[in-house]
Amino acid sequence: xxxxxxxxxxxxxxxxxxxxxxxxxxxxxxxxxxxxxxxxxxxxxxxxxxxxxxxxxxxxxxxxxxxxxxxxxxxxxxxxxxxxxxxxxxxxxxxxxxxxxxxxxxxxxxxxxxxxxxxxxxxxxxxxxxxxxxxxxxxxxxxxxxxxxxxxxxxxxxxxxxxxxxxxxxxxxxxxxxxxxxxxxxxxxxxxxxx
Amino acid sequence: xxxxxxxxxxxxxxxxxxxxxxxxxxxxxxxxxxxxxxxxxxxxxxxxxxxxxxxxxxxxxxxxxxxxxxxxxxxxxxxxxxxxxxxxxxxxxxxxxxxxxxxxx
Ligand SMILES: [Zn+2]
Ligand SMILES: [Zn+2]
Ligand SMILES: [Zn+2]
Numbered sequence: 635x636x637x638x639x640x641x642x643x644x645x646x647x648x649x650x651x652x653x654x655x656x657x658x659x660x661x662x663x664x665x666x667x668x669x670x671x672x673x674x675x676x677x678x679x680x681x682x683x684x685x686x687x688x689x690x691x692x693x694x695x696x697x698x699x700x701x702x703x704x705x706x707x708x709x710x711x712x713x714x715x716x717x718x719x720x721x722x723x724x725x726x727x728x729x730x731x732x733x734x735x736x737x738x739x740x741x742x743x744x745x746x747x748x749x750x751x752x753x754x755x756x757x758x759x760x761x762x763x764x765x766x767x768x769x770x771x772x773x774x775x776x777x778x779x780x781x782x783x784x785x786x787x788x789x790x791x792x793x794x795x796x797x798x799x800x801x802x803x804x805x806x807x808x809x810x811x812x813x814x815x816x817x818x819x820x821x822x823x824x825x826x827x828x829x
Numbered sequence: 830x831x832x833x834x835x836x837x838x839x840x841x842x843x844x845x846x847x848x849x850x851x852x853x854x855x856x857x858x859x860x861x862x863x864x865x866x867x868x869x870x871x872x873x874x875x876x877x878x879x880x881x882x883x884x885x886x887x888x889x890x891x892x893x894x895x896x897x898x899x900x901x902x903x904x905x906x907x908x909x910x911x912x913x914x915x916x917x918x919x920x921x922x923x924x925x926x927x928x929x930x931x932x933x934x
Pocket of ligand 2: 790791792793794795810811812813814815
């Protein structure tokens with residue numbers, strides 16, 4: 635039995651702790667109320683905010699596309715903000731980036747399971763045999779959720795026109811409808827250049 | 830097909846152990862014969878390496894699925910590479926008997 639090479643190489647620096655506990659309150663300490671920060675989300679924060687790399691450089695290191703990196707990063711920021719504001723514990727956990735197999739969850743019994751045989755298609759829960767299962771990869775819920783919580787604004791540095799930011803789409807890809815030039819994110823130093 | 834279930838004790842009334850590497854017992858259930866065996870986990874109290882040692886133990890029993898409350902990151906990659914299916918059930922109150930019943934349904 636020789637195991638295939640594992641895909642752990644993508645994270646160069648594992649987190650030094652497995653999570654963070656709030657203090658001052660006895661509330662929100664149970665595992666169920668915790669915020670689960672996935673390793674790849676932790677890595678995105680480490681690369682972008684600690685190593686100060688740009689999203690492009692970070693995406694190369696994590697071996698994902700730039701839009702994917704931006705999504706992972708946005709999710710990470712949102713979770714950390716949520717933990718700070720709600721006073722929740724953060725648990726750093728593995729995300730699916732580590733594993734070769736796909737993961738599913740069963741809506742009937744609530745279990746999670748992977749598909750170790752890539753060739754075979756999963757049709758039902760291996761535990762309760764319900765067919766009411768969802769594939770994590772095909773589940774858009776998370777993205778829509780973040781999108782709804784994103785209050786960023788794109789601004790035109792020429793005329794000051796503002797529009798709400800499209801989650802997952804770089805501001806520079808938005809074109810000002812009045813001037814036809816590329817927009818920037820409101821609140822960044824760059825956005826104040828011509829004002 | 831054999832299924833391993835992490836158990837807090839050695840009877841069907843015992844509860845699902847939420848830990849994998851340091852669980853009390855491994856229940857080895859044979860879905861074809863209906864045979865149930867409780868294997869005490871020798872890695873329960875070891876300082877380090879409980880996870881990989883427990884993976885070895887269940888792999889040597891030729892199980893194709895493992896049911897537990899959680900699997901650590903290293904364990905996940907190990908089991909993944911061994912093509913053993915992981916089933917994560919975060920229900921510490923479920924008994925081994927109830928889980929076997931679910932499998933038989
Ligand atoms: Zn199920
Ligand atoms: Zn403009
Ligand atoms: Zn924008």
